[in-house]
Amino acid sequence: MKILRIIYDWPPPYDGLAPAPYALTKSQVALGNEVKVVCGGGSLIFKKRQTADIKNVKITRLPRTLRFIGPFFTTSPLVLLIYWYNKLFWHPDIIHGHGHITLWFNFYKYFLGWLDRTPYILHFHNTAAGREAGVVKSGDKVSIPTRLIEWPLHKLADYLGCLVADKLVFVSEDTAKEAGVYYGPDPAKIFVLENGVDTSLFTAEGVKKEIFKTGKTLLYQGALTKRKRVDVLILALKFLPTDVKLVIVGKKNATLENLVKAEDLEDRVKFVGYVPNEETPTYFRGVALCVSPASYEGFPKVVLESLACGTPVLASGFHVSPAVSGLRLVNFTTAEELSKEISQSLSGLSEVDVDTIKKRFDWSVLAFKLQKIYEDLVG
Numbered sequence: 001m002k003i004l005r006i007i008y009d010w011p012p013p014y015d016g017l018a019p020a021p022y023a024l025t026k027s028q029v030a031l032g033n034e035v036k037v038v039c040g041g042g043s044l045i046f047k048k049r050q051t052a053d054i055k056n057v058k059i060t061r062l063p064r065t066l067r068f069i070g071p072f073f074t075t076s077p078l079v080l081l082i083y084w085y086n087k088l089f090w091h092p093d094i095i096h097g098h099g100h101i102t103l104w105f106n107f108y109k110y111f112l113g114w115l116d117r118t119p120y121i122l123h124f125h126n127t128a129a130g131r132e133a134g135v136v137k138s139g140d141k142v143s144i145p146t147r148l149i150e151w152p153l154h155k156l157a158d159y160l161g162c163l164v165a166d167k168l169v170f171v172s173e174d175t176a177k178e179a180g181v182y183y184g185p186d187p188a189k190i191f192v193l194e195n196g197v198d199t200s201l202f203t204a205e206g207v208k209k210e211i212f213k214t215g216k217t218l219l220y221q222g223a224l225t226k227r228k229r230v231d232v233l234i235l236a237l238k239f240l241p242t243d244v245k246l247v248i249v250g251k252k253n254a255t256l257e258n259l260v261k262a263e264d265l266e267d268r269v270k271f272v273g274y275v276p277n278e279e280t281p282t283y284f285r286g287v288a289l290c291v292s293p294a295s296y297e298g299f300p301k302v303v304l305e306s307l308a309c310g311t312p313v314l315a316s317g318f319h320v321s322p323a324v325s326g327l328r329l330v331n332f333t334t335a336e337e338l339s340k341e342i343s344q345s346l347s348g349l350s351e352v353d354v355d356t357i358k359k360r361f362d363w364s365v366l367a368f369k370l371q372k373i374y375e376d377l378v379g
Contacts, residue, residue, distance in 0.1 A: 010039035014277030027367035068145035106160035122165035128154035129182035134296035204310030215243030239339035284309035326352030
């Protein structure tokens with residue numbers, strides 16, 4: 001089967017959503033599919049950016065987003081041109097779009113879908129309306145261009161996609177429910193497919209990176225944005241015993257580093273910066289507990305990566321059903337409340353059933369489930 005994947009995030013770097021479509025594409029090729037990828041993150045000038053290649057997969061990297069505006073006037077219009085070219089010369093069997101980069105393709109399907117019947121799946125890793133509501137609720141500052149241009153266009157992309165796509169794939173029940181509240185999609189289109197993990201890379205056996213040689217170490221791995229509430233996690237250390245320490249893996253953030261200094265926590269918090277994807281398992285294996293304290297999430301990949309490495313996780317901002325061994329989901333508002341949840345988790349660390357994680361969340365398993373959806377649509 002010929003699959004045309006349309007997605008903004010593609011490695012390198014291996015952060016955010018990027019590892020997910022990369023691993024999924026590899027698993028789909030292993031099933032005998034032909035895949036072409038149209039992705040964003042390139043340069044607005046003529047400076048080529050490195051791209052993570054997959055054997056026999058053609059990857060077209062388009063110009064990056066505009067700050068505070070998004071991909072809607074750079075990457076997204078070009079997606080439509082690339083699609084038409086592939087439609088004419090390659091004849092894809094199915095289009096698999098991810099997120100808001102599909103805005104102009106969604107317009108095309110809205111007006112000419114009656115003529116172009118190529119099956120179309122839209123994959124939701126979050127909803128724009130749900131994320132906006134979360135940001136507004138938290139009181140975070142948002143730029144005027146983002147509020148007046150990027151957010152409305154992102155929501156429009158979601159809404160149109162719900163109308164025109166043949167199937168809607170959501171990474172969690174929560175994300176699907178959000179779409180139901182804000183966009184009202186046809187329930188018959190909805191399919192929940194959780195995020196996956198590369199269990200050949202993220203394993204319980206292997207090298208351990210132990211930044212702190214004594215005490216109990218927590219790990220945060222991911223983006224250092226306000227929504228992730230890493231500042232609250234840092235402040236939670238003030239309410240925990242001094243032998244509880246924190247390693248933060250992610251691009252440097254001066255605001256958080258200054259917070260650590262101001263709170264006199266420099267001997268208990270270590271920023272290690274960006275870590276290549278193939279090295280992150282060593283950090284998961286070397287800590288007692290991974291903490292993902294975001295106010296809003298879809299189904300974060302870091303959770304599955306940690307569990308696949310045998311390290312339990314304390315997380316917030318999403319739900320998953322059925323329950324996952326080693327994953328404890330909590331609600332909190334203040335640093336003191338978070339500290340109590342961390343203390344409770346450390347006092348009775350849950351054992352992770354790594355075999356079950358592999359059977360349920362390995363990308364090869366999820367790719368097989370997607371294949372069934374494709375076959376139903378293509379006929």
